[in-house]
Amino acid sequence: MSTTDIYRVFAERETRGVSPAYERLSRVVAGDPELLALLDTLPPAKRQPNLLFGVVRLRGGPVDDPAAFRAYVMGHWPDVAAQMRVRATQTNEAGRCAALLPVLAALPQPLALLEVGASAGLCLYPDRYAYRYGDRRIGDGEPLLDCDLTGAEPPERRPEVVWRAGLDLNPLDVTDPADVAWLEALIWPEHRHRRDRLRAAAAVAAADPPLLVRGDLVDDLPALAAQAPPGATLVVFHSSVLYQVPQPRRDAFTALVRTLPGHWIANEDPSVLPHADLPDPPTDGFHNVLALDGRPVAWTTGHGQSLTWFRGGRRAGGR
Ligand SMILES: C[S@@+](CC[C@H](N)C(=O)[O-])C[C@H]1O[C@@H](n2cnc3c(N)ncnc32)[C@H](O)[C@@H]1O
Secondary structure: OOHHHHHHHHHHHHHOOOOHHHHHHHHHHHOOHHHHHHHOOOOHHHOOHHHHHHHHHHOOOOOOOHHHHHHHHHHOHHHHHHHHHHOOOOOOOHHHHHHHHHHHHHOOOOEEEEEEOOOOOHHHOOOOOEEEEOOEEEOOOOOEEEOEEEOOEOOOOOOOEEEEEEEEOOOOOOOOHHHHHHHHHOOOOOOHHHHHHHHHHHHHHHHOOOEEEEOOOOOOHHHHHOOOOOOOEEEEEEEOOHHHOOHHHHHHHHHHHOOOOOEEEEEEOOOOOOOOOOOOOOOOOOOEEEEEOOEEEEEEOOOOOEEEEOOOOOEOOOO
16 A cells, blocks of 8 residues: 555544544655655655654644644654654553453463564553443443443453463563553654553553563564463454554464364454455444454454454353
């Protein structure tokens, strides 16, 4: 896709109705030959809207006014470009645990969780967060993750987790203020509730930091999986990761993960991890597919706000 198309699609598919500020900026960038020419000096993987907008926010630049944004990027391009080259979009959204919970809770307990593409590891604490699925509340405290669940009953309890580990090319540290500042800059401007959620989830993780290993989801997965304790169900999972992984490596990963013991949960864009016989998504806009052991079971929205079950019986996760 050309850079102008990337920004146009981002405006239409991802930000429309979700982030008016980023929708405006994306449309401005998509139609601005000078900005596009600057972006095209970067490697293709570094031209993404979320990376550009996150860097501008991290450096204190404006994102509310497109003219001021444009002037900032043009005037600070060497710094913006240098930051875009060394950083990656690593949005870590604890809210996605609400989409994972019904499947996790239905697996044989206790669990040994291994997340690939874990970022700072905030999705490794599904047993510590509180949830609200309609009238059903599970757990106490903060963060409270709200999820609109249809097509299945919510779980009755949280899973029991006896081991948690994450693998990431660039693990972030929730106890490092610079890493938390980058995670905050990656949250879209209007999403104050997500910034609150990030801080609450980071406090949970910082109180008992997970084992986070710097490594690749293919090359380093077997060695980390081998560290899982016997007697627990190994669950390898990932959420919004494979779009960052080249196709041959995605194929290598999906072949590898099927050889591991335990279970595999994917929460990914169906255009990067396709499934046969998917029903239509419940609404327009961006959706991931939740799949257990390669079998699609539900549509989810990007930050775990909704989970639309289409397979598996009354109890979510039933097989
Ligand atoms: C968009 S973030 C998602 C983080 C987390 N899964 C969540 O749902 O909040 C994607 C993460 O995948 C990591 N990643 C990308 N390619 C990877 C690879 N080949 N091996 C391990 N991690 C990778 C990135 O560094 C980044 O932290």
